[in-house]
Amino acid sequence: MxxxxxxxxxxxxxxxxxxxxxxxxxxxxxxxxxxxxxxxxxxxxxxxxxxxxxxxxxxxxxxxxxxxxxxxxxxxxxxxxxxxxxxxxxxxxxxxxxxxxxxxxxxxxxxxxxxxxxxxxxxxxxxxxxxxxxxxxxxxxxxxxxxxxxxxxxxxxxxxxxxxxxxxxxxxxxxxxxxxxxxxxxxxxxxxxxxxxxxxxxxxxxxxxxxxxxxxxxxxxxxxxxxxxxxxxxxxxxxxxxRYIEAWTEARITHAANYDQLLAKSSLTLPRVMPYSRHVYHVYAVRVPVGHATRTPQRDALQQSLQEQEIQTGIHYPIPVHLQPAYADLGYKLGDFPHSEAASREVLSLPMYAELTTEAQTQVAKAVIASL
Missing domain, CATH: 3.40.640.10 (Type I PLP-dependent aspartate aminotransferase-like (Major domain))
Structure with missing residues (x-):
């Protein structure tokens, strides 16, 4: 696992x-x-x-x-x-x-x-x-x-x-x-x-x-x-x-660069570091393309495939706040914030922590590419 x-x-x-x-x-x-x-x-x-x-x-x-x-x-x-x-x-x-x-x-x-x-x-x-x-x-x-x-x-x-x-x-x-x-x-x-x-x-x-x-x-x-x-x-x-946060942060940045290389030829949209930012990769969130025929997201299928291969992932976040039932009283509706809604259908967070090994990342990347 x-x-x-x-x-x-x-x-x-x-x-x-x-x-x-x-x-x-x-x-x-x-x-x-x-x-x-x-x-x-x-x-x-x-x-x-x-x-x-x-x-x-x-x-x-x-x-x-x-x-x-x-x-x-x-x-x-x-x-x-x-x-x-x-x-x-x-x-x-x-x-x-x-x-x-x-x-x-x-x-x-x-x-x-x-x-x-x-x-x-x-x-x-x-x-x-x-x-x-x-x-x-x-x-x-x-x-x-x-x-x-x-x-x-x-x-x-x-x-x-x-x-x-x-x-x-x-x-x-x-x-x-x-x-x-x-x-x-x-x-x-x-x-x-x-x-x-x-x-x-x-x-x-x-x-x-x-x-x-x-x-x-x-x-x-x-x-x-x-x-x-x-x-x-x-x-x-x-x-x-x-006392360890800087060393752990540098490890995360290194892992992100490794993911970038391993997944460069995949159909995923990889995280982009903005020119003004030091990105510390709390999560490494990719975007999974939607299917052209049905226009339905393939993210859930990829997540299920990885789970079957004992690779845990996360979704941050599957429902934007304006569409959560608890906040319906704010008066927003589907379509009000299209970029937030699209991201919620497509983002998938891959394993990311300072102790993550290169071997594990390679296994994750191979499983992702094989599942797309």
Whole structure:
């Protein structure tokens, strides 16, 4: 079996350090927040070239608190994309605001910068670009539009740890950047976790209070807050793993280049690295052509064939948010965002993780080509 992600292989490669860090954390009894989480905040913010890190329990919580810190609430609108994990949109709705979708660019899979301005209304308060699959959205035009309309920019960098835009680390470019430490992420916890980063001290202070019941200090509740605190054990684990993220990222980039070579003559559309981007390949997503006779996607047949050959794959994402039943009340319909809809029918993510071997990649590539 070639797994889609091999979390066990990663753990075994750093087992002694992880085990030691966990045991020290247990002995400290700092189970919620504490010194390990504080150190993680400082180290991850420094890694991203940001001034402040606010550790929370999930990436979704990071997005929620970022929006609240920026003053987003009922009656406001936030521009984002429908081709993303549902948490991006859920966080907007949690604040009482309304998500307003624009389509993706079909090459980068990130927000189409040419469609943003026409989606702005007098209720628009923020733009929430998603750095999908480990590649940056085109941030300069987004920031320029935001400046002209006095909008906040919150980066959904849940899949983009260490990714860059023109040499600048993602998450530190907009007003606030939000990361997920879900186990399968490039920097993953052994459980749930997330982080917001910012250069704005007021945003940082607000998010620090909001994550911990709105407390300025113990039992002094300044804001109506939430229980979004990070566990100490996740802080300890992530601090160990943060020391390896650059080596793991370079391995992913090497694996992607190898896939590019192995699949160059196939009928697949391979990932394209945009000229402004350091792509960190959270996933290696290819596009499977549709059948000419029936115009039906062949992606599902390819996935089934690979599964039969014991090769695991993923689909990120099979249904764009605007077509999910839970979000039907937003009023969108099939055909509203054709590039997002086409991608959802065609994308397939191949196995990708730092420990992936060249032999396994060759086996994957041969199976893909034979199945097309």
């Amino acid at each position: 070639i797994p889609f992600v091999d979390l066990k292989a990663q753990y075994l490669s750093i087992k002694d350090e992880i085990d030691s860090a966990v045991l020290q954390l247990l002995a400290s009894t700092q189970f919620i927040l504490g010194n390990e989480v504080k150190s993680l905040e400082e180290e991850f913010a420094d890694y991203c070239n940001a001034d402040y890190g606010i550790a929370v329990n999930t990436g979704t919580s990071a997005l929620h608190l970022a929006l609240l810190a920026a003053g987003i609430g009922a009656g406001d609108e936030v521009i984002t994309v429908p081709f993303t994990f549902v948490a991006t949109v859920a966080a907007i709705i949690y604040t009482g605001a309304t998500p307003v979708f624009v389509d993706i660019d079909p090459i980068s899979y990130t927000i189409d910068i040419n469609q943003i301005e026409k989606a702005i209304t007098d209720r628009t308060k923020a733009i929430l670009p998603v750095h999908l699959y480990g590649q940056s959205a085109d941030m300069e035009p987004i920031l320029e539009i935001a400046r002209r309309y006095n909008l906040t920019v919150i980066e959904d960098a849940a899949q983009a740890h260490g990714a860059e835009y023109k040499g600048q680390r993602l998450g530190s470019i907009g007003d606030i950047g939000c990361f997920s430490f879900y186990p399968g992420k490039n920097l993953g916890a052994y459980g749930e976790g997330g982080m917001a980063i910012t250069n704005n001290p007021e945003y940082a202070r607000t998010m620090q209070m909001l994550r911990d019941w709105g407390q300025e200090r113990r039992y002094h509740h300044v804001l109506k807050g939430y229980n979004y605190r990070m566990d100490g054990i996740q802080g300890a684990i992530l601090r160990v793993k943060l």
